[in-house]
Amino acid sequence: xxxxxxxxxxxxSLREYxxxxxxxxxxxxxxxxxxxxxxxxDGNLNFVYIIVSSAGSLVIKQALPYIRCIGESWPMTKExxxxxxxxxxEHGRLSPEHVPEVYHFDRTMSLIAMRYLEPxxxxxxxxxxxxxxxxxxxxxxxDYMAKTLFFTSxxxxxxxxxxxxxxxxxxxxxxxxxTEQVVFSDPYKVSQYNRWTAPYLDRDAExxxxxxxxxxxxxxxxxxxxxxAQALIHGDLHTGSVMVTRESTQVIDPEFAFYGPMGFDVGAxxxxxxxxFFAQDGHANEVNDRKTYKEWILKTIEETWNLxxxxxxxxxxxxxxxxxxxxxxEIYNNPEVQLLVQKKYMxxxxxxxxxxxxxxxxxxxxxxxxxxxxxSIADASKRATCERRALDLAKTLLKERRKFGGITxxxxxxQQV
Amino acid sequence: xxxxxxxxxxxxSLREYxxxxxxxxxxxxxxxxxxxxxxxxDGNLNFVYIIVSSAGSLVIKQALPYIRCIGESWPMTKExxxxxxxxxxEHGRLSPEHVPEVYHFDRTMSLIAMRYLEPxxxxxxxxxxxxxxxxxxxxxxxDYMAKTLFFTSxxxxxxxxxxxxxxxxxxxxxxxxxTEQVVFSDPYKVSQYNRWTAPYLDRDAExxxxxxxxxxxxxxxxxxxxxxAQALIHGDLHTGSVMVTRESTQVIDPEFAFYGPMGFDVGAxxxxxxxxFFAQDGHANEVNDRKTYKEWILKTIEETWNLxxxxxxxxxxxxxxxxxxxxxxEIYNNPEVQLLVQKKYMxxxxxxxxxxxxxxxxxxxxxxxxxxxxxSIADASKRATCERRALDLAKTLLKERRKFGGITxxxxxxQQV
Ligand SMILES: Nc1ncnc2c1ncn2[C@@H]1O[C@H](COP(=O)(O)OP(=O)(O)O)[C@@H](O)[C@H]1O
Ligand SMILES: Nc1ncnc2c1ncn2[C@@H]1O[C@H](COP(=O)(O)OP(=O)(O)O)[C@@H](O)[C@H]1O
Ligand SMILES: [Mg+2]
Ligand SMILES: [Mg+2]
Ligand SMILES: [Mg+2]
Ligand SMILES: [Mg+2]
Ligand SMILES: [Mg+2]
Numbered sequence: 001x002x003x004x005x006x007x008x009x010x011x012x013s014l015r016e017y018x019x020x021x022x023x024x025x026x027x028x029x030x031x032x033x034x035x036x037x038x039x040x041x042d043g044n045l046n047f048v049y050i051i052v053s054s055a056g057s058l059v060i061k062q063a064l065p066y067i068r069c070i071g072e073s074w075p076m077t078k079e080x081x082x083x084x085x086x087x088x089x090e091h092g093r094l095s096p097e098h099v100p101e102v103y104h105f106d107r108t109m110s111l112i113a114m115r116y117l118e119p120x121x122x123x124x125x126x127x128x129x130x131x132x133x134x135x136x137x138x139x140x141x142x143d144y145m146a147k148t149l150f151f152t153s154x155x156x157x158x159x160x161x162x163x164x165x166x167x168x169x170x171x172x173x174x175x176x177x178x179t180e181q182v183v184f185s186d187p188y189k190v191s192q193y194n195r196w197t198a199p200y201l202d203r204d205a206e207x208x209x210x211x212x213x214x215x216x217x218x219x220x221x222x223x224x225x226x227x228x229a230q231a232l233i234h235g236d237l238h239t240g241s242v243m244v245t246r247e248s249t250q251v252i253d254p255e256f257a258f259y260g261p262m263g264f265d266v267g268a269x270x271x272x273x274x275x276x277f278f279a280q281d282g283h284a285n286e287v288n289d290r291k292t293y294k295e296w297i298l299k300t301i302e303e304t305w306n307l308x309x310x311x312x313x314x315x316x317x318x319x320x321x322x323x324x325x326x327x328x329x330e331i332y333n334n335p336e337v338q339l340l341v342q343k344k345y346m347x348x349x350x351x352x353x354x355x356x357x358x359x360x361x362x363x364x365x366x367x368x369x370x371x372x373x374x375x376s377i378a379d380a381s382k383r384a385t386c387e388r389r390a391l392d393l394a395k396t397l398l399k400e401r402r403k404f405g406g407i408t409x410x411x412x413x414x415q416q417v
Numbered sequence: 418x419x420x421x422x423x424x425x426x427x428x429x430s431l432r433e434y435x436x437x438x439x440x441x442x443x444x445x446x447x448x449x450x451x452x453x454x455x456x457x458x459d460g461n462l463n464f465v466y467i468i469v470s471s472a473g474s475l476v477i478k479q480a481l482p483y484i485r486c487i488g489e490s491w492p493m494t495k496e497x498x499x500x501x502x503x504x505x506x507e508h509g510r511l512s513p514e515h516v517p518e519v520y521h522f523d524r525t526m527s528l529i530a531m532r533y534l535e536p537x538x539x540x541x542x543x544x545x546x547x548x549x550x551x552x553x554x555x556x557x558x559x560d561y562m563a564k565t566l567f568f569t570s571x572x573x574x575x576x577x578x579x580x581x582x583x584x585x586x587x588x589x590x591x592x593x594x595x596t597e598q599v600v601f602s603d604p605y606k607v608s609q610y611n612r613w614t615a616p617y618l619d620r621d622a623e624x625x626x627x628x629x630x631x632x633x634x635x636x637x638x639x640x641x642x643x644x645x646a647q648a649l650i651h652g653d654l655h656t657g658s659v660m661v662t663r664e665s666t667q668v669i670d671p672e673f674a675f676y677g678p679m680g681f682d683v684g685a686x687x688x689x690x691x692x693x694f695f696a697q698d699g700h701a702n703e704v705n706d707r708k709t710y711k712e713w714i715l716k717t718i719e720e721t722w723n724l725x726x727x728x729x730x731x732x733x734x735x736x737x738x739x740x741x742x743x744x745x746x747e748i749y750n751n752p753e754v755q756l757l758v759q760k761k762y763m764x765x766x767x768x769x770x771x772x773x774x775x776x777x778x779x780x781x782x783x784x785x786x787x788x789x790x791x792x793s794i795a796d797a798s799k800r801a802t803c804e805r806r807a808l809d810l811a812k813t814l815l816k817e818r819r820k821f822g823g824i825t826x827x828x829x830x831x832q833q834v
Contacts, residue, residue: 159594159643167587170580177576180742189747212754219758223743226576227646325597326640330606337629341636 003109006078008064011037014049017111018060023104024113029055042123044069044369045076045255050116057116058103063255064110076174078110080255083172085112087257090232091148098144098251117243117250124249125239125372128276129283131293138300140249141242141269142307149262150315152232154326162259162325166229169258176226176258179235183363184222188215193368200384204391205366217398221355229259237268238360239276240371263352266308271357271394273301274414275364275373278390282377298411305353305407309346316342351401354410358397365391389417420526423495425481428454431466434528435477440521441530446472459540461486461786462493462672467533474533475520480672481527493591497672498527500589504674505531507649508565515561515666534660534667541659541666542789545693546700548710555717557666558659558686559724566679567732569649571743579676579742583646586675593643593675596652600780601639605632610785617801621808622783634815638772646676654685655777656693657788680769683725688774688811690718691831692781692790695807699794715828722770722824726763733759768818771827775814782808806834 003017014037018024028035031053041048041061045068049060063081067074085105092099100115127134154162186194187208196205208214234241235256243250277297284290320338321329332338364371365387374390377383393414397404404410420434431454435441445452448470458465458478462485466477480498484491502522509516521530544551571579603611604625613622625631651658652673660667694714701707737755738746749755781788782804791807794800810831814821821827 154640154643159597160590162643163587163590163593167584170584170587173577173580176580180576185745185748189745189750212751212757215748215754216757216761219744219749220761223571226571226579226742229644229646325643327636328602328606331602331632332636333606334629337632340629340633344633344637 003106006108006110009047009049009060009062009109009111011039011049014051014060017109018051021104021106021113024058027056027058027103027113028053031055041068045080052116057118059100059114059116061112061114062110076178080172080175081105081110081112082107083169083175083257084253084255086168087232087234087254088112088114090152091144091234091251091254094151095144095147095251098140098249100250100252117248117252120245121243121248121250122245123240124242124244125272125276127244128239128273128297129279129373129376131283131288131290133293133296134244134246134249134300136247137244137249138303138307141251142304142311144249144251145237145266145269145308146311146315149231149233149265150312150319152259153230153262153324155316155324156319156322157325158323159325162229165232166259169232172256172258175235175256176260179256180222180226182368183359184218184225187363187367188218191368194366195368195370196366197374197380197384197387200381201366201387201391204388208362208366208391208395211395213399214395217355217401218359221352221359221398224261224352225264225356228261230261231259232257233260233262233265234268235260235264237265238371239269239272242269261352261356263349263354264356266305266349266353267355267357268360269357270301270304270353271360272364272371273297273304274357274393275361275371275390277301277414278386278393278417279371279373279377282374282379282382282386298414301414302407302411305350313342313346350406351404354397354401354404358394358401361390361394362398365394393417420523423525423527426464426466426477426479426526426528428456428466431468431477434526435468438521438523438530441475444473444475444520444530445470448472458485462497469533474535476517476531476533478529478531479527493595495527497589497592498522498529499524500586500592500674501670501672502529503585504649504651504671505529507569508561508651508668508671511568512561512564512668515557515668517667517669534665534669537662538660538665538667539662540657541661542656542689542693544661545656545690545714546696546790546793548700548705548707550710550713551661551663551666551717553664554661554666555720555724558668559721559728561666561668562654562683562686562725563728563732566648566650566682567729567736569676570647570679570741572733572741573736573739574742575740576742579646582649583676586649589673589675592652592673593677596673597639597643599785600776601635601642604780604784605635608785611783612785612787613783614791614797614801614804617798618783618804618808621805625779625783625808625812628812630816631812634772634818635776638769638776638815641678641769642681642773645678647678648676649674650677650679650682651685652677652681654682655788656686656689659686678769678773680766680771681773683722683766683770684772684774685777686774687718687721687770688777689781689788690714690721691774691810692778692788692807694718694831695803695810695834696788696790696794699791699796699799699803715831718831719824719828722767730759730763767823768821771814771818771821775811775818778807778811779815782811810834 036052038050047062063078065078066072067076088102102114104113234254241253280290280294451471453469455467464479480495482495483489484493505519517532519531651671658670697707697711
């Protein structure tokens with residue numbers, strides 16, 4: 001079989017494909033007799049194969065020209081694999097400890113081969129449902145976000161590098177449009193794709209569609225999402241895009257990457273932790289109230305922001321005499337002004353984070369794609385109660401985000417719901 | 418002579434060039450005997466030739482790979498002519514009454530042929546120095562800005578069209594960088610290029626370089642200038658980029674065009690009118706106090722903003738059910754929310770306008786490129802007094818812009834200096 005044009009692969013053709021690519025064959029010790037190939041794509045969009053031989057392993061991810069969980073009726077460019085591969089490589093260069101190595105990319109086949117994140121790695125969202133504490137999670141994700149966002153922003157780069165890459169990632173417009181629709185539009189209007197825990201949340205969903213102030217705020221965020229090329233963001237950094245063990249934290253699936261607002265990434269991660277928090281009561285029972293675990297989630301939210309802030313500022317201080325265009329050292333040349341600009345930058349980023357995080361929470365409750373945190377609560381009435389709390393907090397965060405002075409105030413607001 | 422590769426042209430080779438281009442020859446009635454060719458580039462960057470025959474006329478503008486007023490020591494891509502031609506065509510399509518028609522573009526030669534804006538057209542800045550009132554100026558410029566900015570924004574266009582064009586104009590990065598340097602950086606630091614009316618303004622220039630709050634605000638505007646792809650802006654819309662007669666208003670010279678913040682164009686225009694206002698006292702004498710003319714400039718500033726606001730909102734209302742991505746009609750579906758979002762959008766744009774306008778004023782007083790409005794005041798002490806007033810107002814506008822509730826408050830502030 002020739003792979004000079006696009007084919008959707010299956011187990012058999014995948015085996016043939018690997019044989020034609022020396023770097024992949026050698027990863028498996030050129031041993032094809034005991035090969036096992038398993039499709040594990042539990043995600044929404046693509047096909048993911050785990051390939052293991054006695055001598056090695058790898059993962060192959062292929063994009064088909066439609067959205068997997070909906071089917072061929074919702075076409076989606078397979079060029080997304082190109083942007084995913086580019087971003088895995090770039091973010092991997094900046095944060096190698098937290099991004100799986102890319103072994104091979106084939107643009108024609110929309111195919112990425114990468115390191116297999118072997119067991120006990122699991123998807124973080126599943127770990128959060130299973131009440132597992134990850135002592136290094138906040139530290140690791142903060143590190144990943146600080147490095148990938150700082151080094152791809154104008155705090156580190158020249159305008160020339162910036163505009164070159166912004167232009168390239170404008171090509172990922174179809175994926176950006178998907179976000180625009182499902183995050184910033186559909187939840188705020190009647191849409192065939194929206195769903196929620198009916199009938200319990202019927203009024204809540206309607207209230208979202210009738211809240212003028214919410215619509216005012218989501219419009220600002222939507223425009224910022226489209227217009228503001230602040231850094232190369234992951235674009236889909238929820239807890240289903242992170243694989244973890246106790247010691248390891250790995251970010252996968254950056255197919256939505258483009259130059260957008262940093263707060264969209266930080267908010268996605270924190271917003272999904274808040275969802276995990278509100279889901280805990282739905283998983284609690286008489287023998288386990290999950291109180292301790294809820295405390296751990298809150299602590300992780302707080303530490304993630306604080307460590308991100310700390311690391312981001314440390315990178316800024318370290319590189320303040322570099323070639324970043326935004327704050328030239330000859331201008332920002334005294335400690336007071338340096339403090340002033342950093343404080344303003346981080347405050348704005350914090351408010352963006354709350355706004356985008358809230359938007360991501362809302363869409364997971366009344367939009368098309370829900371989260372397993374809530375979906376796995378079988379009792380619909382109980383689930384609706386958890387979801388409503390999350391929704392109410394998210395609405396407050398979105399509308400009042402500029403009033404929050406720091407992450408401890410957010411934690412307090414979560415506890416007060 | 419062959420024109421298959423780039424040559425800087427002169428009168429003779431220009432004549433040869435026109436002969437090889439049928440569309441240009443025919444504009445001149447194919448009559449080369451009585452041709453007059455005059456170089457008139459009084460601008461800073463390029464060469465401009467007026468070509469007149471008994472049967473017709475045209476203007477030819479050529480970009481050389483450096484900045485004309487500095488010389489070959491400051492290289493600058495001649496590809497700027499490509500972006501200028503693209504923008505003349507796009508803005509001309511959107512606002513044909515106020516943009517000269519492009520007859521011909523030659524990318525290899527970095528050459529644009531366009532309509533000759535025949536006398537009595539003069540550069541607006543010269544008209545403002547000569548105390549000439551232009552009764553339609555506010556209306557015309559408001560119309561040009563409303564149409565070019567609205568129709569190239571997400572209020573009218575889909576994300577797909579937007580990102581395609583954003584990517585293309587990322588190519589104009591060298592011109593963007595020039596603005597970044599001379600508008601947003603050099604005035605706030607010691608730079609070999611800066612100059613001012615010394616010794617009178619020595620302390621004022623130093624104060625700009627030592628004002629932490631000013632530096633905080635200019636940083637926000639600089640990042641917005643680089644990061645925010647709001648619309649296809651002209652990028653250099655000062656009063657030297659507008660040619661006028663009593664009845665006609667024509668915008669030329671969009672070589673700095675790219676997808677940037679709308680307020681940069683509106684602010685450039687208004688900021689330069691404010692400079693013209695403060696220069697009037699320097700042109701006044703015993704027989705002519707220029708009081709009436711100053712009133713006319715203030716009225717023009719006020720009307721330009723008010724008419725721009727009115728026309729922009731009218732376009733928005735007219736196209737609110739179109740394919741603009743920013744405010745989908747199914748979401749912004751009641752008069753109250755429509756009012757809310759428009760009010761917020763225009764308030765933000767107003768504050769951007771004041772900020773960018775102020776930045777453009779400051780750089781004309783303590784930066785590299787000054788304006789004839791002030792330069793033509795021979796008495797240095799008198800000039801410095803005018804400049805200081807403009808500078809003080811600009812600093813207030815930049816730092817306090819969010820406190821201004823409307824254009825009448827700006828007019829009041831101008832009058833109070
Ligand atoms: N490198 C990897 N190692 C191990 N498992 C992976 C790897 N990449 C993806 N997976 C598994 O495949 C699933 C889907 O992958 P993902 O990249 O999220 O695809 P999608 O874009 O369809 O969401 C993940 O949830 C995870 O279980
Ligand atoms: N279409 C035109 N018709 C008449 N004069 C023009 C035209 N275009 C430019 N000019 C004259 O040439 C000068 C320089 O043109 P401009 O486009 O501003 O060049 P630069 O980019 O060098 O500033 C203008 O100030 C004006 O006097
Ligand atoms: Mg995924
Ligand atoms: Mg997915
Ligand atoms: Mg994905
Ligand atoms: Mg000019
Ligand atoms: Mg010019």
